[in-house]
Amino acid sequence: MSTLTSSLLQNISVVRPEYFYISGFSGIPFVKYYFIFLFVTYFVAVFGNSFVLFMIFTDRSLHIPRYMGIFNLALADFGETNALIPNLMKTFLFDSQYISYNACLANMFFVFFFLSVQSLTLVVLAYDRYIAIRLPLRYHSIVSNSLMTAALVSVWSICTVVVGTMVGGISRLSLCKTNEIKSYFCDHGPIYNNACNDNTMSSVMAKLWTALFLYFPLVAVSLSYIGIFLELTKITTWEGRLKALKTCFTHMLLVGIFIVPIISTYIAALTFTLHPNARIINTSLASAIPPMVNPIIYVLNTKEFKDFIVKMFKIKIKSKLKVQALPN
Template identity: 75%
Template sequence: MSNVNSNVLQNMSFVRPEYFYIGGFSGIPHVNYYFIFLFFTYFIAVFGNSLILIMIVTDRSLHIPKYIGIFNLALADFGETNALIPNLMKTFLFDSQYISYEACLANMFFVFFFNNVQALTLVVLAYDRFIAICLPLRYHAIVNNSLMSVAVMAVWSFCMGLVGMTVALITRLSFCRTNVVKSYFCDHGPVYIIACNDNTINSVMAKICTVLFIYVPLIAITVSYIGILLSLSKITTWAGRLKALKTCVSHLLVVGICFFPVLSTYIAALTFSLHPNVRIVSTSLSSALPPMLNPIIYVLNTKEFKDLLFKMFKMKYSLRAQVLSK
């Protein structure tokens, strides 16, 4: 009888809130000016990644393994931007920091899903460059559209499964003390921390995801570039080395933009006491900036993209001139 009463009490005490309060930006001075930056970031990210996607789809010369990877990266950036920034702008525009329980879980899933797809796609692109530079004669025999498509589908399936499981485990938590999430979105860590029942499994999943989506990709990319540098050392001329290394510049810049802000914030938090406001602003910037900067970097550093843009503008102005001449 005591066991039955205990189970009844546990069920009665289980609380699933109707909504969460996103309190990350509360108390940050002049935070309303952040809206202008977010609007600019959102516009550039959506326009830039849409342009990358359209160029790759419409130009058959870009239907090759490398650009399948870049297409996937742009798609992940586009998805992350739309999962994250509109909700942030809603906070500033309508002074609405409340989000329903179901919308919170959806927001958590899509932000983490697209962010993790981005990280693993960078690993795929790193090894594409590794094979192209270290095994140039065998590149086309090893890497083809089918292999790259399988790699991309594996990335999406893996991220969907692990992130889906991580978010699903939130539903077992009871929130009987507070519904205030101390982050800028429905962040997994700040959500499970405020639960009033056992959240050990959620903490374990958070650590697993951190290792699999931050440390493992960074280590894998570092190993690939060590191999690239060793291969470049065998090239006798500096011109040959620079030509090969130039093909990696865009990827290296994107890797730095995606991983350095997150790692620096995490290391700073472990090294000394980081003010919550500083953590919120730095982590929000590390999420918002990469999707905006990635397409700019690839367009400016990729000859194929620059040539295609030139053709598009040339065609536009020639058509306009024909219309005006009539």
């Protein structure tokens, strides 16, 4: 209790620590090399997602429903990377594992919020692909910019309400056991488990978040792809099937990279005893890698993005030639 600042007055029973100690990476062998990897991940993710956002924003031909979804995913990746990794950098560079109470709640909100937006955006993109394959002739009349805007606004609204309620519940807890967080960021579970008063609501919200943003997306995306594969069986030629499947390939990679590692870690923790260090490394990788890989996958596998890059290089080369052609 010497490290805790009690806010107890005569009529107040809530104990809040002045700061938290994030101990997630303590005791992990060769952790400095992992931090170097995270540095690289951060810069690639920030540059890659900024580039994708710039491409979609500036190229008017990409202002269509599918690329609105991709823009939203890149924005969530950019936000989640900046909410998560700079704090880890601070820990490594300045050997500072302490974070104030209010900063911790803010960190918790933004990490969980952007993870939630990522997850539901993948669901929106899955059903965008399903409609494109199921009803190709009616796709543009069904999936309009206004429909995609409404879907994405709903995603942000749901995430704000659920994550805001989840984080707000922490402020009502009396955290008098310890100020240590056995995770790599201000994780919800390790914090509410330190409460001395009733934490039932926080436990319920944790289960709700897991159901809404992990299990529901996994089931919803799986069902969409079952529908897609059933539609592919109706296509008579292999060339037609491969062409239709190619439109979903990028999305399937994104889903696999984002959902499978997190779900695997949760299942492993439920089925057998998972070492805390293994859980922390697995979940941190599952949080850090998708924002780095997503823009690379999109740029390499999307014709419109490759065409945009070629067009930029052509413009740059032409401008150089014009400068060289000018008389001295």
